[in-house]
Amino acid sequence: MKTKTRSSLISYQPAGQFEETRFEKIHNVIFDTSQQGSIEVAKEISNLIRERASKGQNCVLGLATGSSPIKVYEELVRMHREEGLSFSNVVTFNLDEYYPMEKGNIQSYHYFMHQHLFDHVDIAPGNIHIPDGTVSIEEIKEYCRSYEKKIEEEGGLDFQLLGIGRTGHIGFNEPGSHHNSATRDITLDHITRVDAASAFKGVENVPRKAITMGISTIRNAKRIILLAWGQNKAEVVKATIEGEISSEVPATYLQEHGNATFVMDKEAAAQLTRIDTPWLVGGCSWTEDLTHKAVTWLSMAKAKPILQLTDKDYNDSGMSDLLNLELSSYEINIKTFNRLQHTITGWPGGKPNAADSNRPERAEPTKKRVIIFSPHPDDDVISMGGTFDRLVAQGHEIHIAYQTSGNIAVADHEALKVAEVANSIGETPLFSKVIKDIQAKTGEDFDSELVRKVKGNIRRAESLGATRYFGIPDEQVHFLDLPFYETGAIKKSPLSEKDIAIMNNIIEEVRPHQIFAAGDLADPHGTHRVCLEVLFESLRRLKDEFFMKDCWVWLYRGAWHEWEIHEIEMAVPMSPEQVLRKRKAIFYHQTQKDGVMFQGEDPREFWVRAEERNKETAHKYQTLGLASYAAMEAFVRYHF
Numbered sequence: 001m002k003t004k005t006r007s008s009l010i011s012y013q014p015a016g017q018f019e020e021t022r023f024e025k026i027h028n029v030i031f032d033t034s035q036q037g038s039i040e041v042a043k044e045i046s047n048l049i050r051e052r053a054s055k056g057q058n059c060v061l062g063l064a065t066g067s068s069p070i071k072v073y074e075e076l077v078r079m080h081r082e083e084g085l086s087f088s089n090v091v092t093f094n095l096d097e098y099y100p101m102e103k104g105n106i107q108s109y110h111y112f113m114h115q116h117l118f119d120h121v122d123i124a125p126g127n128i129h130i131p132d133g134t135v136s137i138e139e140i141k142e143y144c145r146s147y148e149k150k151i152e153e154e155g156g157l158d159f160q161l162l163g164i165g166r167t168g169h170i171g172f173n174e175p176g177s178h179h180n181s182a183t184r185d186i187t188l189d190h191i192t193r194v195d196a197a198s199a200f201k202g203v204e205n206v207p208r209k210a211i212t213m214g215i216s217t218i219r220n221a222k223r224i225i226l227l228a229w230g231q232n233k234a235e236v237v238k239a240t241i242e243g244e245i246s247s248e249v250p251a252t253y254l255q256e257h258g259n260a261t262f263v264m265d266k267e268a269a270a271q272l273t274r275i276d277t278p279w280l281v282g283g284c285s286w287t288e289d290l291t292h293k294a295v296t297w298l299s300m301a302k303a304k305p306i307l308q309l310t311d312k313d314y315n316d317s318g319m320s321d322l323l324n325l326e327l328s329s330y331e332i333n334i335k336t337f338n339r340l341q342h343t344i345t346g347w348p349g350g351k352p353n354a355a356d357s358n359r360p361e362r363a364e365p366t367k368k369r370v371i372i373f374s375p376h377p378d379d380d381v382i383s384m385g386g387t388f389d390r391l392v393a394q395g396h397e398i399h400i401a402y403q404t405s406g407n408i409a410v411a412d413h414e415a416l417k418v419a420e421v422a423n424s425i426g427e428t429p430l431f432s433k434v435i436k437d438i439q440a441k442t443g444e445d446f447d448s449e450l451v452r453k454v455k456g457n458i459r460r461a462e463s464l465g466a467t468r469y470f471g472i473p474d475e476q477v478h479f480l481d482l483p484f485y486e487t488g489a490i491k492k493s494p495l496s497e498k499d500i501a502i503m504n505n506i507i508e509e510v511r512p513h514q515i516f517a518a519g520d521l522a523d524p525h526g527t528h529r530v531c532l533e534v535l536f537e538s539l540r541r542l543k544d545e546f547f548m549k550d551c552w553v554w555l556y557r558g559a560w561h562e563w564e565i566h567e568i569e570m571a572v573p574m575s576p577e578q579v580l581r582k583r584k585a586i587f588y589h590q591t592q593k594d595g596v597m598f599q600g601e602d603p604r605e606f607w608v609r610a611e612e613r614n615k616e617t618a619h620k621y622q623t624l625g626l627a628s629y630a631a632m633e634a635f636v637r638y639h640f
Ligand code: F6R
Pocket: 063, 064, 065, 066, 067, 068, 069, 095, 096, 162, 163, 164, 165, 166, 169, 170, 171, 172
């Protein structure tokens, strides 16, 4: 049964009805940003609430937690405050809750829902239902049955909001969940626990179980919208929308729902066939960039150097129309090869006294002022240590600006070590207090301001070790300590004018010819993303200043992903010796070595990840038929 929504950008249509969507089995809509998508979803929800209210009926909403729905809730709260949207006829059922879990615990979904929505709207407390993480083990089965019954008594879910986990879970229906499953307790998948680890300060603190609505509970909702933001979701989104229905990816059960829509941003949709390899779907409009992407893809898919691709290779892979445009594979191959060749430079600050029309950077001015923005105190060396080293060696004036203090990533025992060493030389009340504060801390406590200061200063000292090793004077190392980060907790404050002013100041002070920054879009709420947003805002505000006309911005990728080959606009090769110098610079960040606090899902040390990634980029260039280097760092230019 379909809900009547006013026609909107996300109104349901059957999937796969056009040629370009023929691989797709779930209706989906792609937005430029998660903000835009969230506003459309909030509109649909508010329309439904109002439509029900106008008929004197309740509106029964199934709600999700996690990072995905936060902006939808923000928009609903705004509509309540500014447009009089009332929640007095709204009844809600949340998808899930960790088990066991106290309601007052800040990690609980109970806490989350009140913090993001319920405390700010006029919903009747009796209309709110969230699975209870405190029921006893013996009572769980009965409790779950009663949860299902309550949904039925309210007439079923009119609307269900979902996120998607990287395991393909919806709610906490992990791989293996049956399509007929109802509300029940479930064991969380390891990947799900790893994804939640940073919120719980370590995977060992993440509960092993949860209570979740079942697949059938969700499928019975009259309308379903699933939100997916960011590159981290791209793989599971493709598997869900284009793959076969399978209990291994429980979200694929939504293919059988007649009124489900996925709302995504460009990053989450990036692996859909029509976006990633549109030539496999049907005719495409061949821009220069698309041709470049297609040819590098073809070369890798065929495991053949670009200059050896034949007309047949193109014809076999849906690119015959490209051949018609360009006349022969020979022409296309040469063009693509040259474009890639021109991305490679050992002169990331430009090569003095050399023709530069085919180089990524300008020759002039020969000595450039450069700011390297690093979200945490170590991303500079992890992500672009080789390029950093070269820029110094080639005589440019390099300023390093660490955007955040990175203090929460320092373990207590590191701060304790520093305080105890200081006290062992001469006991001071200050360091005695540091020791006392750390010893008094229990699992959920935030660090005292003093302990945060010690932790932040440890990271400063480590950074200075690395920048001195590369030969940067201390005056050119700037610790910005952006205030949005300084909450002492994993959850950060929103960006404010103070953050922007600090960024503007450093740019105005240095007047750089080059800015390097972390271009991480993978995580919609991660620190890297916020650090990029604040830079973009500063650039927007400063763009008319005379010195900005000469400023080029280069984006590197953080510790997690690398740019795709076809995106790279500057590739800086490294010799085996340079790889070792980079490794040594990373080693100065000792608190981030050997089992760090925020390891993420990748168990490798940061220096290992960096080396393997740089080696892989070099290897890809070699596979495409270009020169063979030990390692390469990659950059994309940002035009503001
Ligand atoms: C939350 C829930 C989960 C999340 C999923 C994605 O109530 O049921 O299925 O929607 O884990 O989480 P985020 O949005 O944090 O990526």
